[in-house]
Amino acid sequence: MSRSETPSDPKGLSPRAYVELAPGEQYEPFVSSESELPEFTLKAALLGIFFGIVFGAANAYLGLRAGLTISTSIPVAVMTVAAFKALETVGKGGSILEANMSQTIGSASSSLASGVIFTLPALFLWGVAPDLLQMTLLAMCGGVIGILFMIPLRRFLIKGEHGRLPYPEGTACAEVLVASKVGGQSAKFVFLGLGLGAFFKFLTSWIKVIPDEVATRLPFIKKGEIGMDLSAALFGVGYILGPRIATVMVGGSLLAWVIIIPAIAVWGDGFTVPVFPESVALIHDMSPSQIWTRYVRYIGAGAVATAGIVTLIRSIPVMVQSFRIGASELRDRVSDGAEAVEKSRTDDDLPLKFVGFGLLAIVLVLALVPQVLGDVGGMGIRLVAAVCIVVFAFFFVTVASRIVGLVGVTSNPTSGMTIASLLGTAGIFLVMGWTDLTGKAAALTVGCVVAIAASIAGDTSQDLKTGYLLGATPRRQQMGELIGVLSSATFVCLSVILLAKTFGFGTQELPAPQATLMKLVIEGVLDQQLPWMFVGIGIAIALACEVLKIPSLPFAVGVYLPVSTLTPIFVGGLLRGLFERSAKSEEDLVNRRERGVLLGSGFVGGEGLLGVGIAAVAFVQNRKPDGIGMDWLGNHIVAEIVGLIVFGFLIAGFSSLVRRRSSA
Numbered sequence: 001m002s003r004s005e006t007p008s009d010p011k012g013l014s015p016r017a018y019v020e021l022a023p024g025e026q027y028e029p030f031v032s033s034e035s036e037l038p039e040f041t042l043k044a045a046l047l048g049i050f051f052g053i054v055f056g057a058a059n060a061y062l063g064l065r066a067g068l069t070i071s072t073s074i075p076v077a078v079m080t081v082a083a084f085k086a087l088e089t090v091g092k093g094g095s096i097l098e099a100n101m102s103q104t105i106g107s108a109s110s111s112l113a114s115g116v117i118f119t120l121p122a123l124f125l126w127g128v129a130p131d132l133l134q135m136t137l138l139a140m141c142g143g144v145i146g147i148l149f150m151i152p153l154r155r156f157l158i159k160g161e162h163g164r165l166p167y168p169e170g171t172a173c174a175e176v177l178v179a180s181k182v183g184g185q186s187a188k189f190v191f192l193g194l195g196l197g198a199f200f201k202f203l204t205s206w207i208k209v210i211p212d213e214v215a216t217r218l219p220f221i222k223k224g225e226i227g228m229d230l231s232a233a234l235f236g237v238g239y240i241l242g243p244r245i246a247t248v249m250v251g252g253s254l255l256a257w258v259i260i261i262p263a264i265a266v267w268g269d270g271f272t273v274p275v276f277p278e279s280v281a282l283i284h285d286m287s288p289s290q291i292w293t294r295y296v297r298y299i300g301a302g303a304v305a306t307a308g309i310v311t312l313i314r315s316i317p318v319m320v321q322s323f324r325i326g327a328s329e330l331r332d333r334v335s336d337g338a339e340a341v342e343k344s345r346t347d348d349d350l351p352l353k354f355v356g357f358g359l360l361a362i363v364l365v366l367a368l369v370p371q372v373l374g375d376v377g378g379m380g381i382r383l384v385a386a387v388c389i390v391v392f393a394f395f396f397v398t399v400a401s402r403i404v405g406l407v408g409v410t411s412n413p414t415s416g417m418t419i420a421s422l423l424g425t426a427g428i429f430l431v432m433g434w435t436d437l438t439g440k441a442a443a444l445t446v447g448c449v450v451a452i453a454a455s456i457a458g459d460t461s462q463d464l465k466t467g468y469l470l471g472a473t474p475r476r477q478q479m480g481e482l483i484g485v486l487s488s489a490t491f492v493c494l495s496v497i498l499l500a501k502t503f504g505f506g507t508q509e510l511p512a513p514q515a516t517l518m519k520l521v522i523e524g525v526l527d528q529q530l531p532w533m534f535v536g537i538g539i540a541i542a543l544a545c546e547v548l549k550i551p552s553l554p555f556a557v558g559v560y561l562p563v564s565t566l567t568p569i570f571v572g573g574l575l576r577g578l579f580e581r582s583a584k585s586e587e588d589l590v591n592r593r594e595r596g597v598l599l600g601s602g603f604v605g606g607e608g609l610l611g612v613g614i615a616a617v618a619f620v621q622n623r624k625p626d627g628i629g630m631d632w633l634g635n636h637i638v639a640e641i642v643g644l645i646v647f648g649f650l651i652a653g654f655s656s657l658v659r660r661r662s663s664a
Contacts (some may be wrong), residue, residue, distance in 0.1 A: 017171070018514030020163025028163060030178055031097060033344040038477040039097040045483060047083055048105025051076045052488040056109025057495040058272030058608025062233055062498060063117035065611075066565055067513035067557065069110060070240055073462055074108040075190050075601035076171045082191075083527070093482050099177050100472050107110050108484030112143050113461040113492045117453030118418060120496065121505040121515035122444050122522075126437060129500065135493035137372045138445060141362050142452025143485030145389070148355045148362075148399040149453070150460045151478055154421050155402055156414045158464045165405030170465030174231055177470065192657065193602015199611040199648055204230055208627030210643035211636070213508075213564050223265040224258050225288040227564035230647045233607035234565060235654075240574020245554050246566075246573025254560025255541075260299065260559075261291050261604060262467040277531050292562065297529050301520045302538025307552035308419045310542065310562025320554075345466075348475045363390060366449075371576070373445045381434055385442050388428065392421040392450045397457040404458035405465075414458075415514060415553075418451040419521055428527035435526040441521050456485065495612045502615035513561055571651070572600065596658045618651040 021027060031037055038044075055072040062070045080102040084094045094102075116139055130138075157165060182592050189202055204212040215227030221279045223311060236247045268283030277282060279295045289486070364371055364384035373382050396417045412446050429439045460481050466484045467477045499505075507511040524530040545552035556567055576596055583589035 003134060004468055010112065014263055015353050015492060025466070027159075029315050029346060029469060030165065030174075031471030033346040033471065036345075037097045038402075039095070039149070039473060041098055041101070043087070043092065043093065044094060044098040044101040044339070045105060045480070047080060048076075048102040048480065048484060051079060051106030052109035052484050052531055052608060053491045054081040055437040055605055056113045056488045058605040059110045059115050060492050060495045061499065061608035061611040062237070062604055063114060063514065064121065064496070064505065064512045065231075066234055066237065066238065066569075067511075067561055069114045069117075070462055070604060071107075071169050071459075072110040072171040072601065072605075073107040073169045073173050073459070073466075074176060075598060075605070077085075077176045077407070077466075078102040079596060081177060081483040081513075083186075087138060097472050098179055100173075100470055101476065102464060103173060103177070104467070104480040105484040105487070107459055107463060108143070108173075109488035109619040111455040112139055112452055112485055113145075114414060114455045115139070115142055115418075115448060116416065116496060117512070118447035118451050118514040119518050120498070122519035123441060124500050124505050125512075125516065126440065128437065128441055132490070132493055132497055134371055135496065136490045137365070137369075137378055139452060139489040140486055140495055141366060141372065141389075142393075142449040143456045143484060143489065145359065145362055145393050145449065146397055146453035147460050147478060147481045148358045149394055149487065150401055150457050150464070151350050151351060151355050153398065153401060154349055154464050154474055155347070157405060157461060158468050161378055161405065162468070163355075165402065167405045167462050169404075169464035170462035173462070173466040173471065174295065176389060177466070177555055179344045180384065189512040189598040189657065190602045190605075193236065193599040193604075194606040195492070195602075196599075196650065196653065197236070197603035197606025197608075198542065198610040198645075199606075200230075200232040201607040201614075203646065204643075205611065205614055206625050206627060208625070210646055211639050214640040214644060214645075215434045218258065222269075223286075223288045223291065224262045226254075226257060226563075226567070228567035228571075229564045230643050231568050231607065232603040232650060234568040235572040236332065236603030237571035237649065239576045239596045241569065241573055243573045243577030245551070246570045248551050248554045248556035248568040249561075250563075250570035250608075251550075252555040253561060253563040256292065256296050256300065256559045257288065257563040260537075261288050263294055265293050273485065276488060277477030284372045291420045295518070297532070297560065298534035299522070299538040299541070300556065301517050301558035302535035303542040303559050304415065304517055304538075304553070305419050305521060306542035307545070307556040308415050308417075309658075310546055310552055315657040327603055344472050346471050348473055350475050353493060359390070363387075379443050381429075381432075381439070384428065384432070385425070385446050388421070388425045388446050388455075389449045392424065393453040396421070396454040399452040399462040401457045404461055414451055414455050415517075417454050418447045419552065421450040422447040422518060422521050422546065426522050430526055431625060438496055440522050444518060447518055456481075478625070493548060495615075498615040498619050499620055502618040511562070517560065538591050575651070575655065579655075592658050596654075599654055 001068065014030070055076060059069045077099075080099045083102075084099050087093050089471060111494055118133065120135055120138070136268075161211055190217050199549060202209055211230065213227055215225060217228060218224035219405075241249075245317075265283060265286075265288075272285055273282075273297075277298070278286075281290065281294075283291065354413070363386050366388060366389060367383045370382070373385055400414070400417065423442060425443045429435065429443055434442070460478075463481065464474060464477060466472070467474060499586065503509040538556070538559065542552045542556050545555050576593070579592045579596065580589055583592055614625060
C-alpha cells in the first residue's frame with residue numbers, strides 16, 4: 001500500500017520533513033494530496049473545543065499568577081491521540097487528519113488567553129472593569145485578525161521556507177500524531193499531571209491544610225527575604241522552560257530580593273518623609289514585600305520594557321525581511337489571480353476576498369460598536385484606536401509568525417510587541433490630548449487586540465506547519481483556528497472575571513504582573529509621572545545584561561516577579577538539567593525530556609483548572625473556601641515545614657515517573 005492509503009505508516013514522516021528542499025523539489029506529506037481522509041468532522045471539532053476550554057482556562061490562571069504562559073500544542077496533541085484511541089474501542093476512532101484538526105482547534109485558546117491576561121486585568125486595576133461581552137468581543141477580534149493576516153503568508157512561511165524555518169512545536173506535534181502508538185501511551189503522563197496538580201492545589205487552596213507559600217528572613221541582610229510558592233504548576237513550568245532560562249529568571253529575582261530591597265532599606269532608613277511614589281509609609285517601616293510593591297516593581301518594569309524593546313530592535317532585520325517578503329507575497333497573489341488557479345487539496349487556503357472582507361468587518365466593528373473598545377469618548381477615538389490595531393497587528397503578526405518559526409511559541413516576544421504597541425498608541429493619544437482614564441482604557445484595548453493577534457499568529461503558524469507535514473487541508477485548518485478562537489473566547493474571559501471577583505488582581509494569589517506592567521507603561525506616557533529614578537535603575541539592569549551576554553528579558557522578568565514565584569520554577573528547571581545530564585542513552589534523554597514536559601503541562605492544567613474551579617465555587621457561594629486551616633498543625637512554622645515535606649513528596653513522585661526506564 002502507498003502512504004496515501006495508509007496514513008498510519010510506521011515509517012513516520014518523510015526524511016525531507018526536516019531539511020531544506022532542492023529547487024523544484026516538492027515535499028511529500030504523510031497523507032498525500034490525492035487522499036480524502038475524514039478531517040473536519042463533528043467529533044474532531046467537539047474534542048478540540050473541549051481541550052481548548054480546559055487549557056485556555058488553566059493558562060489564564062497561570063498567566064495571572066506567574067506572568068507567563070506555556071504552549072499547549074503538544075499536550076493537546078497527546079490527549080487528542082489518546083481520545084481517538086479510546087473512541088476506537090467503540091468503533092468511533094478517527095483519522096490522523098481528524099486528530100490534527102482537534103489539536104488545531106484546541107491549541108488556539110492558550111494563545112488567546114495570553115493576550116487577554118497580559119492586558120485586560122489593568123482595566124480592573126483602574127476600577128473600570130470590562131463586562132464579559134466586551135472582553136469576549138476584544139478576544140475574538142484579536143484572534144480573528146491574527147488568523148486572517150496569517151492566511152496569505154502560509155505559502156511563503158510554511159511552504160516556501162520549509163527547512164529554513166523549523167517551527168519546533170509544529171514539527172513536534174506532527175511527530176506525536178504520526179507516532180500515534182507512542183502518543184497514546186504518553187497521554188497518561190498528561191492525565192497523571194492533571195490529577196497531581198489539581199490534588200496539590202486542593203491541599204493548599206481549598207481545604208488549606210498546608211500553606212501555599214513558605215518564606216524566611218535572611219540573617220545579616222537588612223530586610224533580605226527569600227521564599228517559595230508551593231505550586232505544582234510553577235514547578236512544571238520550570239521543567240518545561242529548562243535549566244538555563246529558569247536559572248536566569250531566578251537570578252534576576254535574587255538580585256531584587258537579596259540585593260536591591262536591602263539596598264533600598266539601608267538607603268531610606270533615615271528618611272523622615274515618604275519617598276515617591278509612596279505617599280504615606282516610611283521606608284524603614286515597610287516590609288520587604290511592601291518595598292518590592294512600591295519601588296522594586298518600577299525597577300522591574302523598566303527592565304522588562306527595555307529588554308522587550310531591545311529584543312525587538314535585535315529582531316529588526318528579521319522584521320524588515322518578513323514584512324517586505326510578506327507584503328510582496330500578498331501583492332503577487334493578488335496580481336497573479338491566485339484565487340482562479342486550480343490548487344491541490346494540501347495547498348488550498350481560504351480565499352483572499354474572505355480575508356479582505358473579514359478584516360473590513362472587524363475594523364467596522366471596532367470603530368462603530370461601543371461595546372468592543374468600550375465607551376471611550378466617541379467614534380473619533382475608537383476610529384483612531386481601530387487604525388492603530390490594524391497597523392500594529394499587521395506588522396507584528398508578520399514578525400511573530402517568522403520568529404516562532406525559528407525559536408518556538410514559548411520564545412515569542414509578545415510582551416515586547418505589546419509594549420511597543422502601547423507606547424506607539426499612547427504617544428498618539430498624548431498628542432491628541434486623550435490622556436484621561438478613557439484614553440488609557442482605549443490604549444490598553446489596542447494593546448490587548450494586538451497582543452492576541454501576535455500570539456495567535458504564532459500558534460496558527462505552528463499548527464499550519466503540523467498540517468503541512470501531515471498533509472492536512474490548509475483551508476480546513478484555518479477554519480479550525482477560527483472555531484478555536486470563537487469557541488474558547490467566552491470561557492477564557494469568564495475565567496478571568498471569576499478570578500477577579502474571587503481573588504482580585506494585584507493580590508498575592510493573582511498579582512497579574514504583565515497587566516500591571518502594561519498599566520505602568522500607559523500611565524507613564526499619558527500621565528508623564530513615573531518614578532524615573534527607579535525606572536532608570538531597571539533600564540540600566542537590562543542594558544547591563546545585554547553587555548554581559550545574559551538573556552535580558554527572562555532576567556528582567558525575574559526582577560519584576562516575586563522571588564517566591566521564581567523559586568519553584570528554578571527547582572523544576574534544575575531538575576530537568578540534572579535528569580538530562582544523567583541520562584544513560586539518547587533514547588533515555590528523549591524519554592526524560594518528553595515525560596517531564598507532559599507531566600509539567602499536566603501540573604499546569606490541573607492546578608489552573610482547580611484554581612478556576614475554586615473561583616467559580618467562591619463566586620456562587622459569595623465567599624472563599626475556609627478549609628481546615630493550619631491551626632491543626634499548631635503554629636505557622638510547623639505548617640511551613642509540613643508543606644515543604646508534602647511538596648518534596650510531589651517532586652519525588654514526579655522524579656520517579658520521569659526517570660522510569662520502561663517505555664510504558
